[in-house]
Amino acid sequence: MKIICDGLDLSDAVLKVSKALGVKKTNPVLEGIYLKAKGDTLTLVATDTELTIEKTIRAEVLMEGETVVTGKFFAEFVKKLENEQVELSAAEENQLKIKYSDSESEMQCFSAEEFPRTDKKINDNFFVMKQSDFKRIVNMTVFACSQDDSRPILKGVLFEIANARVTAVALDGFRLALARANVSGFSAEMKAIIPSRTLMEIMRLLEKDEDELKVTFNKNTLMVSTNGTTLISRLLEGEFINYKQIIPSEFVTNLRVNVKTLAASVERASVLARSDRISIVKFDIKEKLMYVLAKSEVGNVNEPVNVNMEGKDVVIAFNSKYITEFLRIVEDEFIHIFLNSPIAPCIIKPVNGDDFLYLVLPVRINA
Amino acid sequence: MKIICDGLDLSDAVLKVSKALGVKKTNPVLEGIYLKAKGDTLTLVATDTELTIEKTIRAEVLMEGETVVTGKFFAEFVKKLENEQVELSAAEENQLKIKYSDSESEMQCFSAEEFPRTDKKINDNFFVMKQSDFKRIVNMTVFACSQDDSRPILKGVLFEIANARVTAVALDGFRLALARANVSGFSAEMKAIIPSRTLMEIMRLLEKDEDELKVTFNKNTLMVSTNGTTLISRLLEGEFINYKQIIPSEFVTNLRVNVKTLAASVERASVLARSDRISIVKFDIKEKLMYVLAKSEVGNVNEPVNVNMEGKDVVIAFNSKYITEFLRIVEDEFIHIFLNSPIAPCIIKPVNGDDFLYLVLPVRINA
Numbered sequence: 191m192k193i194i195c196d197g198l199d200l201s202d203a204v205l206k207v208s209k210a211l212g213v214k215k216t217n218p219v220l221e222g223i224y225l226k227a228k229g230d231t232l233t234l235v236a237t238d239t240e241l242t243i244e245k246t247i248r249a250e251v252l253m254e255g256e257t258v259v260t261g262k263f264f265a266e267f268v269k270k271l272e273n274e275q276v277e278l279s280a281a282e283e284n285q286l287k288i289k290y291s292d293s294e295s296e297m298q299c300f301s302a303e304e305f306p307r308t309d310k311k312i313n314d315n316f317f318v319m320k321q322s323d324f325k326r327i328v329n330m331t332v333f334a335c336s337q338d339d340s341r342p343i344l345k346g347v348l349f350e351i352a353n354a355r356v357t358a359v360a361l362d363g364f365r366l367a368l369a370r371a372n373v374s375g376f377s378a379e380m381k382a383i384i385p386s387r388t389l390m391e392i393m394r395l396l397e398k399d400e401d402e403l404k405v406t407f408n409k410n411t412l413m414v415s416t417n418g419t420t421l422i423s424r425l426l427e428g429e430f431i432n433y434k435q436i437i438p439s440e441f442v443t444n445l446r447v448n449v450k451t452l453a454a455s456v457e458r459a460s461v462l463a464r465s466d467r468i469s470i471v472k473f474d475i476k477e478k479l480m481y482v483l484a485k486s487e488v489g490n491v492n493e494p495v496n497v498n499m500e501g502k503d504v505v506i507a508f509n510s511k512y513i514t515e516f517l518r519i520v521e522d523e524f525i526h527i528f529l530n531s532p533i534a535p536c537i538i539k540p541v542n543g544d545d546f547l548y549l550v551l552p553v554r555i556n557a
Numbered sequence: 558m559k560i561i562c563d564g565l566d567l568s569d570a571v572l573k574v575s576k577a578l579g580v581k582k583t584n585p586v587l588e589g590i591y592l593k594a595k596g597d598t599l600t601l602v603a604t605d606t607e608l609t610i611e612k613t614i615r616a617e618v619l620m621e622g623e624t625v626v627t628g629k630f631f632a633e634f635v636k637k638l639e640n641e642q643v644e645l646s647a648a649e650e651n652q653l654k655i656k657y658s659d660s661e662s663e664m665q666c667f668s669a670e671e672f673p674r675t676d677k678k679i680n681d682n683f684f685v686m687k688q689s690d691f692k693r694i695v696n697m698t699v700f701a702c703s704q705d706d707s708r709p710i711l712k713g714v715l716f717e718i719a720n721a722r723v724t725a726v727a728l729d730g731f732r733l734a735l736a737r738a739n740v741s742g743f744s745a746e747m748k749a750i751i752p753s754r755t756l757m758e759i760m761r762l763l764e765k766d767e768d769e770l771k772v773t774f775n776k777n778t779l780m781v782s783t784n785g786t787t788l789i790s791r792l793l794e795g796e797f798i799n800y801k802q803i804i805p806s807e808f809v810t811n812l813r814v815n816v817k818t819l820a821a822s823v824e825r826a827s828v829l830a831r832s833d834r835i836s837i838v839k840f841d842i843k844e845k846l847m848y849v850l851a852k853s854e855v856g857n858v859n860e861p862v863n864v865n866m867e868g869k870d871v872v873i874a875f876n877s878k879y880i881t882e883f884l885r886i887v888e889d890e891f892i893h894i895f896l897n898s899p900i901a902p903c904i905i906k907p908v909n910g911d912d913f914l915y916l917v918l919p920v921r922i923n924a
Contacts, residue, residue, distance in 0.1 A: 263855050266828040270821060286856075293822075295829065297856035454637060455660075461633040462662065488630050489653075489664035 191227040191255025192279040195247060197271040197290070203234050203245040204265045206419055209391050211261040212238035219304040222258035223265075225278070225286075226302075227251045232278075235308070236261055241388055242308045242422040253279075258300035259286050267297070308422050312413040315377045316406040317351050322399035323371035328389045329519055330546050331360040334367035335386040346383040346426040348433070351376045359433050360386070365512050366433060366549040374402060382407055383430055388423035395419050437549055438535060441528040443501035445480065446541065449525055452482070452495055453517035459484035459491040460510035470553055471510040475529070476503040484510070506532045507555040516548050558594040558622025559646040562614060564638040564657070570601050570612040571632045573786055576758050578628040579605035586671045589625035590632075592645070592653075593669075594618045599645075602675070603628055608755055609675045609789040620646075625667040626653050634664070675789050679780040682744045683773040684718050689766035690738035695756045696886055697913050698727040701734035702753040713750040713793040715800070718743045726800050727753075732879050733800060733916040741769060749774055750797055755790035762786050804916060805902060808895040810868035812847065813908060816892055819849070819862055820884035826851035826858040827877035837920055838877040842896070843870040851877070873899045874922040883915050 204223065212220030224235040232249035235242065257280040267288070268276070274290040280299060281287070288295045328347070336344035348359040351373060359368045395416050396403065406413045407425075414421045456471050463469040463484035474481040478499050484491045506529060516538065528537040532555070538548040571590065579587030591602040599616035602609065624647040634655070635643070641657040647666060648654070655662045695714070703711035715726040718740060726735045762783050763770065773780045774792075781788045823838050830836040830851035841848040845866050851858045873896060883905065895904040899922070905915040 260855060263828060263831075267825060270825045270828065293858070293860035295825070295856060295858040295860070297829065298854065458634060458637045458662070461630060461637065462664065464630075487665065488627060489662060491660070491662040493660035493662070 191225070191251075191257060192253040192277070192281070193227045193232050193249040193251050194275060194277045195232055195249040197268065197274040197276045199247045200232075200276055201268045201272050203232075203247045204261075204268050206245050206395070207234045207236040207243045208261055208265045209394065210236040210238055210241045210243040210421075212236075219258060219300045220306075221261055222300050222305065223261045224256065224258050224302060224305045225280075226256040227254050235305070237306060237308060239306060240385070240424050241391065243391070244308075244420040244422075246418050255280060256302040257286055258302055258305050259297055260300075264297060267295070309411075310413065310420065310422065312406050312408045312411050312422065314406075314408050315380050316375075316404055317356060317373045317377070317380075318375040318402050318404045319356060319371060319373045320399070321396045321401050321403045324403050325393060325396060325399070326521075327356065327358040327369035327371050328393055330369035331358045331367040332386050332389050333515055333519070334360040334362055334365050334548075336362040338362070343383060343426050343428045343430060346385045347389060348430045349382050349384055350380075352379045359430070361431060361433060361436075361549075364509070364551050365516075366436060366547075367516070368433070368547040368549075370545055380407065381430070382412065383426040383428075384412060385423060385426055388412065388421070391421060391423075395421060436535075437547065438528075438530065438537065441501070441530055441537070443475065443499070443504050443529040445475065445527040445529075446498035446524055447480065447495060447527060449517055449520050449522060452480075453514060455482040455493045455495050456510055456513050456517065458493065460514060462486055462489045462491050463510060464488075468553075469510040470507050470555070471513065472505065472507040472555065474505045475499065501529075504529050504532065506536065507553045508536070508550060509553055512550045516550070520546075558592070558618075558624060559620040559644070559648070560594045560599050560616040560618050561642060561644045562599055562616040564635065564641040564643045566614045567599075567643055568635045568639050570599075570614045571628075571635050573612050573762070574601045574603040574610045575628055575632045576761065577603040577605055577608045577610040577788075579603075586625060586667045587673075588628055589667050589672065590628045591623065591625050591669060591672045592647075593623040595621050602672070604673060604675060606673060607752070607791050608758065610758070611675075611787040611789075613785050622647060623669040624653055625669055625672050626664055627667075631664060634662070676778075677780065677787070677789065679773050679775045679778050679789065681773075681775050682747050683742070683771055684723060684740045684744070684747075685742040685769050685771045686723060686738060686740045687766070688763045688768050688770045691770050692760060692763060692766070693888075694723065694725040694736035694738050695760055697736035698725045698734040699753045699756050700882055700886070701727040701729055701732050701915075703729040705729070710750060710793050710795045710797060713752045714756060715797045716749050716751055717747075719746045726797070728798060728800060728803075728916075731876070731918050732883075733803060733914075734883070735800070735914040735916075737912055747774065748797070749779065750793040750795075751779060752790060752793055755779065755788070758788060758790075762788060803902075804914065805895075805897065805904065808868070808897055808904070810842065810866070810871050810896040812842065812894040812896075813865035813891055814847065814862060814894060816884055816887050816889060819847075820881060822849040822860045822862050823877055823880050823884065825860065827881060829853055829856045829858050830877060831855075835920075836877040837874050837922070838880065839872065839874040839922065841872045842866065868896075871896050871899065873903065874920045875903070875917060876920055879917045883917070887913075 226233045233246045235244045277289040279287045286297045350357045459471045460469040472483040480495045480497045482493045593600045600613045602611045644656040646654045717724045826838045827836040839850040847862045849860045
């Protein structure tokens with residue numbers, strides 16, 4: 191193969207596909223970026239077999255062909271060629287020549303035959319939604335995915351499509367985050383569990399909030415194509431937890447509270463509570479006030495937060511991290527907090543509508 | 558003590574002094590910030606005994622007094638109070654009350670008597686120079702300080718004042734960086750070895766390039782006061798290496814080269830050379846060109862760089878890090894490179910004047 195292309199285009203494409211480079215040393219060719227010159231384009235592909243990213247750029251193709259370069263070194267090298275016209279040629283076996291200005295460098299290659307091919311006929315199902323909505327529902331759920339390998343299915347977000355709505359759900363055993371948005375089109379009702387890493391990489395590809403995003407599916411695979419970049423990912427297989435039965439629907443206490451005020455209080459409380467193993471913050475809700483309390487050997491915090499309240503007084507405690515992580519991403523000015531008892535899950539919802547729901551388990555404390 | 562002050566002022570002051578907080582657990586009081594209310598000011602001090610930073614802010618003092626709070630927690634806590642009026646009171650033993658809006662928190666304290674006092678009569682000697690000049694000479698030398706504890710004196714930069722000029726020198730056994738600037742005033746010819754950490758903290762205090770910076774000295778101590786902040790630091794004691802005898806004055810090869818072009822070439826070369834333990838880049842200087850070469854199992858680079866050249870052809874190799882680190886901070890468009898042989902030090906100087914000098918030892922390679 192032999193091509194001439196713009197250094198900035200090349201560098202940008204390499205950066206995009208590099209996110210899918212394999213890092214385990216099990217198969218060295220997966221640490222490579224596959225290059226293919228055809229027609230008037232250069233296509234770059236990286237894959238770790240779970241996630242594949244492919245990007246096509248314009249190139250002057252002097253000779254069609256393909257090769258595989260070591261991804262890490264190639265990425266670093268072309269990043270330093272953004273101001274140059276770059277000629278890539280792989281005439282010799284196992285050697286890529288890189289020419290720019292008066293210089294010529296060479297890089298080791300792998301055989302293109304060894305590089306795994308990815309099936310791109312992924313069109314059994316699809317949904318289409320606004321990029322801004324996709325970003326919102328991913329942001330509001332993905333943080334609650336499990337980091338733990340013991341239950342791999344919880345490392346993904348469940349996407350359920352029904353009635354022109356998508357419901358995204360993530361949970362890790364301590365909390366559950368759910369977010370909903372409209373879809374502007376979909377092929378059929380469906381469920382898919384999308385790995386959190388895949389969602390983060392899709393987010394990175396999205397450039398224009400007002401544009402639509404189309405996601406297509408096969409049984410075990412997802413594909414997104416946008417701005418000349420194609421991302422293909424395995425889905426997580428298995429049954430997701432029946433989340434609906436976890437979420438209580440009746441409550442004895444209902445609070446309406448300002449998000450920023452509560453977030454600031456809990457963050458201050460968590461500073462002084464942090465000397466313990468986990469940072470526990472207590473809500474003492476009585477007489478139309480919510481006292482945010484924390485205590486450790488370093489000191490103690492006691493902040494009254496104004497709330498609109500219906501129902502019974504209650505004292506309940508949480509790992510402060512689970513409260514602050516969620517409050518930081520809520521864009522609403524006010525939220526509703528629903529409680530039953532010091533040992534029952536707390537539910538947070540928007541004041542109007544059902545765009546999100548957050549469930550967090552309390553920490554048992556001594557009265 | 559009891560004071561009321563602005564949360565943003567307090568947070569800013571805590572952030573500034575925190576840089577001097579002790580991190581070793583040998584003496585817990587050194588992990589504290591000393592607070593003193595007097596007149597209409599609150600003074601905050603942190604020290605690890607090597608470096609002391611003190612900052613005074615305006616406060617409404619309701620009762621004079623002093624205490625010491627745990628620095629890390631106090632810093633994090635007041636950072637979250639930037640929008641509040643804050644009342645601090647230390648009526649009870651070992652307890653600081655922090656009041657803001659309707660809330661009241663408490664933090665553990667140490668006894669103020671345990672906090673070390675720093676002598677601030679530091680006025681045997683001084684020099685005055687423009688802040689921009691100080692920044693320049695520190696930036697051009699401090700990166701070459703040794704990181705190694707085996708020769709503590711090399712963890713500092715030698716400052717020599719003579720003839721209304723300051724010469725700053727740092728070296729680590731592989732390279733030497735020297736920078737010069739004018740001083741607008743000084744008390745006497747003097748030498749001081751200033752720890753690199755102290756220089757970095759002084760840099761952080763400087764806000765206006767055009768303002769003057771005054772540094773005062775005792776035998777073993779330095780003091781800088783600017784914008785209500787005072788920094789006091791121990792100097793490194795002992796004889797600095799006689800750097801003048803290290804620097805050759807005669808050369809067989811003299812090159813004039815564009816800084817950005819050379820830097821880009823060496824950075825590209827270092828990418829492909831990096832698979833080795835250190836990244837070695839070779840300069841093959843012949844026929845009015847300087848070939849930047851690198852070779853490893855990953856690939857090889859060969860870039861001709863245009864130079865103006867006088868003297869003999871030479872081939873010489875360097876640890877690429879030592880070249881790129883310096884080229885990144887040079888502000889000049891062109892530099893002079895002086896060489897003698899493949900095993901003799903390389904000297905880099907400005908095309909005009911003597912504002913800086915960089916010496917780097919080559920790496921021996923097989924021909």
